[in-house]
Amino acid sequence: MMKKHVLALAITAIVLAACGKKEEPVATPAETTPPVAAAPAAPTGPVLDEEKVLNIYNWPDYITETLVADFEKEFGIKVNYDTFENNEALHAKLVAGNSGYDIVVPTAGFGKKQIDGGLYQPIDKSKISNYANLDPEFMAKIAGVDPENKHFVPWAWGFTTVGINKQKVEKALGDMPMPENAWELVFNPQYSSKLKSCGIAFLDSPSEILPVALHYVGKPPYSENPEDFKAAGEMLAKVRKDVRLFSSTMIDDIAGGKACAFVGWSGDINIAADRVKETGGTDEIVPLLPTGGGLVFIDTMAIPKDAKRVNNAHAFIDFYLRAENGAAMANEMNYPTGNKAALPMIKDEVKENKTIFLSDEDTARLIPTGGFSNDIAGTLNDTYNAFKRGK
Template structure:
């Protein structure tokens, strides 16, 4: 009888703890990476108040996770960083019984995610896309003196002969070490997935040669393009289309285009995961399940121009977007795209060192 009473007490205590979880959710995600109404809708449906903070690079997120006690319930790591973070034990396993919408996720994307998260036990896919170059076409052509744009758009950023001419109208690089290094490797014709330390020497020389012509470092140079601060920028695919849309909405003469290199581009996937020490794990599961509803994700994809992981959203997506091969690549385009894969921690640190030298222009 005492044992039965103890079991009942433990069960009641667990239920009490769950019921006592305060109506708060702390989310840490990329900037410009959630729908305008998404959080408001979640708060309205659940009564859970969302505190939403943003970061500029995977490196910033990783530093906070490895330090521990971040205070966040949901974070948005890219798949290429997920493996190292899982090895460090920073995420808790998902309770899929609390995620009924998980069954709607694309099996093909789940197989890709399983390369970093075996069994997809700790993360769910959010959005995916590419990284390449956006140009303010008319200004770039004028800066080039009527010379046509190069066949390889990455040359605008990494070939000093082009970058020097664009110096007056402005070049923007990402503030992310991993993104800058990967784009440089692709331009050099090297496979980022091979993770060869010797390739970084070639990248270092390339970055040093173009550093005098870089005006802006930004995680999302949308406003820099729209305001005319730069005429060429390394950028995420969706951000390039947001910049083009904002220019049109402002009746600006700027024609902003997103260009993929014939050598390819990085294909990346961002995820959602719950830190091991998340203060509100039940609220986090409610949020993840909400974010796997087709009508919610369709609104996000239509607004942010990124594909998602839910096949059921396809009929709800803007057909003009799904027909654009730069946003929704066909088989031929997909064949040119590169996944970064997991980067060994020592090589990751070397990438950060190399990038900081580039950004700070601390060459001797």
């Protein structure tokens, strides 16, 4: 589901295989043995695994149209590309072991406990010549959960927020004005009861819903206190009757008109808006910028500890970090990029969309990325499941 927007990082691109320099032959007397020919220049480019395969596990609807095909054509590597619906599904796969994947795309905050659990191997930055394209200020944000940026390389980022079908919401609210804080629409029964008629959808993910619920009730968004979860759960219980669905296919559900208000990823909401326009629809689908703050997410590439094709994985990461591929992610998928070199290639209409590339004021309101420890995971899941079941 998507997701899911950057001082200078002194990472220098390292040449993976240096070219040899052929020496001019030195003249020798006729009676001596002819000189041995110089060895041919070493090939340049990334070192690849013998097996020309790469298995990737990513979120759905979260990759540009030709990226995989372009990589396969250039490197002669067959990519097997599978998708998962939420971080919880990815985590279960990694914990079980022998996932078979060479690259996975966890959300940085959620992935902290996976790093702590030894589920990822370090990235070899010497194999990623385009690493210097990354914005150092953006990488500092990831370092909050991945110290020294040892394991995670950014894929894309965004924020979890409230989105609306503007016409339907205005009609359902009637004379009631829109709240200043958009979270009121889905967390305050005064508003949710009115939107029930046109549908409220929640992203089906405990790690996305509970932080914003905790923040809304005045608790730390990544609290480790069970009592804070109790307060969030009590608030959620009051609006449960007004929630139509818990969605793992948010783009389709929004574009299909199944809800008029939704808690989802900013990029997914913008993608759904584009789909409505492409099919001739006139409804205006917009992600809102709550005064109460949206929840930052940064999705990242990581290499599982038991990955079999590590060289191929590094080659793909390096390929993805090319400036043109970072720009395509923003232009096609409506997600901002941490690739600083890509910025000049991003379309003006995308850069000027304040729900993609946020203003300083809106950025300051965002809830910073973070993560829950394994110790509180049970409370997190129990609170969410009770909300979902309505009990």
